[in-house]
Amino acid sequence: MIRVLNRLVMAAACVLAVPASADTVAITAARMLDVVAGRMVADPVVVVTDGRIVAAGPAASVAVPVGARRIALPGLTLLPGLIDMHVHLTSDPTLGGYRGLQFVDGFSTILGVRHAGITLAAGFTTVRNVGSNNLDDVALKQAIEAGTIAGPRIIPATYAIGATGGHCDVTELPPSITVATPGVVNGPDAIRAKVRELRKWGAEVIKFCATGGVFSKTDSVGGQQYTQAEMDALVGEAHMLGMKVAVHAHGTSGINAALRAGADTIEHASLADDESFALAKKSGAWFSMDIYNDDYILAEGEKNGVFPESLDKERLIGRKQRETFRRGVQAGVKMVFGTDAGVYPHGQNARQFAKMTEWGMTPLQAIQAATVNAGEALGRSADVGAIAPGRYGDIIAVAGDPLADVHVLENVAVVIKGGQIVRDAR
Numbered sequence: 001m002i003r004v005l006n007r008l009v010m011a012a013a014c015v016l017a018v019p020a021s022a023d024t025v026a027i028t029a030a031r032m033l034d035v036v037a038g039r040m041v042a043d044p045v046v047v048v049t050d051g052r053i054v055a056a057g058p059a060a061s062v063a064v065p066v067g068a069r070r071i072a073l074p075g076l077t078l079l080p081g082l083i084d085m086h087v088h089l090t091s092d093p094t095l096g097g098y099r100g101l102q103f104v105d106g107f108s109t110i111l112g113v114r115h116a117g118i119t120l121a122a123g124f125t126t127v128r129n130v131g132s133n134n135l136d137d138v139a140l141k142q143a144i145e146a147g148t149i150a151g152p153r154i155i156p157a158t159y160a161i162g163a164t165g166g167h168c169d170v171t172e173l174p175p176s177i178t179v180a181t182p183g184v185v186n187g188p189d190a191i192r193a194k195v196r197e198l199r200k201w202g203a204e205v206i207k208f209c210a211t212g213g214v215f216s217k218t219d220s221v222g223g224q225q226y227t228q229a230e231m232d233a234l235v236g237e238a239h240m241l242g243m244k245v246a247v248h249a250h251g252t253s254g255i256n257a258a259l260r261a262g263a264d265t266i267e268h269a270s271l272a273d274d275e276s277f278a279l280a281k282k283s284g285a286w287f288s289m290d291i292y293n294d295d296y297i298l299a300e301g302e303k304n305g306v307f308p309e310s311l312d313k314e315r316l317i318g319r320k321q322r323e324t325f326r327r328g329v330q331a332g333v334k335m336v337f338g339t340d341a342g343v344y345p346h347g348q349n350a351r352q353f354a355k356m357t358e359w360g361m362t363p364l365q366a367i368q369a370a371t372v373n374a375g376e377a378l379g380r381s382a383d384v385g386a387i388a389p390g391r392y393g394d395i396i397a398v399a400g401d402p403l404a405d406v407h408v409l410e411n412v413a414v415v416i417k418g419g420q421i422v423r424d425a426r
Helices: 001-019 107-121 136-145 189-199 230-240 252-261 275-281 293-300 308-330 347-357 363-369 371-377 408-409
Strands: 024-034 038-040 043-048 053-059 067-082 080-087 124-127 152-157 203-207 244-249 266-270 286-288 335-337 394-399 415-418 420-424
Touching: 001 335, 024 275, 038 053, 038 203, 038 252, 043 136, 053 244, 067 415, 080 347, 080 371, 107 124, 107 420, 124 371, 136 152, 189 203, 230 244, 230 252, 244 252, 252 266, 252 275, 275 308, 335 363, 335 371, 347 408, 363 371, 363 408, 394 408
Parallel strands: 024 067, 080 124, 124 152, 203 244, 244 266, 266 286, 286 335
Antiparallel strands: 024 038, 024 043, 043 053, 067 394, 394 415, 415 420
């Protein structure tokens, strides 16, 4: 029997050793935005082999391999697949307040399948999912990578970590009703253990709540919720394990404590001050500011069942956040594109580009926030964020010039992921 098994193993190894024929595709268009150089390239050719870009540039400088499949996109502009650094794929904005309690736990996973497809179709080929229940984001990632469902590349956080009674806890139910809160933990040693546990379950980024938030019912939106020692322990443990740290933080003291701890991205950053800007620039941290969704929350929140307390907090914080965004851009703080999709409808992620230009960015800066900057902040510049050799063949095509009008990014004509067309709306 052992001899038979050995022969089977050797036969399988021989099969695996036979190289598969390379799948090569050549993509042409009218223009291509080089997000690294910040310029348009006329008559580009992008060659993708086995899902990775092997050449990109003007047609005169790129040799197309014999037998390559062709994807011709005349009249369109190519950009790298977009990256949203802050989404919640398993959340539905119409299920505000207590409405979500009518569904079983698995319902959120089903929502995630739908939202992953919608997000990819909108041109976002990579997302960072910063908090979900039931390890839903890991399940979605696995299903997408197995080819079972359509969706973007996902960097999962699993459960968001937070303090008892804080933004990442369940605070809207009476004490007689207990629910599982796997992300709730207190004290440096317990926090370090939780980081290790989430990594074991599939987390690729650690998300924690440094301050209160809008959609938590009972806390102050800006109040700090972890001590400096707790944040130091969390960030230090994550970095030791090679993981980035994203921090939910609206309030000034929580933002600054997280920056002192060495956090990689500050989510929301609504009440950041001059010290925050200086700390971020010194450490190289990025701000991820969801400045579009205020419009949706205040317009649709009451209809969607959002708690009155949450709407009051949004009225308090929304305008201030946009003013902080403008000051941060002027101060030279590094910015990435993060929308908090799930608080507003998935698939509308690109609506934030116009808000970013309205509040101080150039169109190029806004696009770079969702491409080259995001790839760098993820620590995955070798894979995503630009149309360049070595990176995934994740490319979108739009009509018009996004440097002249970022609104064109709200209607993506073609989405290519790994060199394969996944949406063609021409």
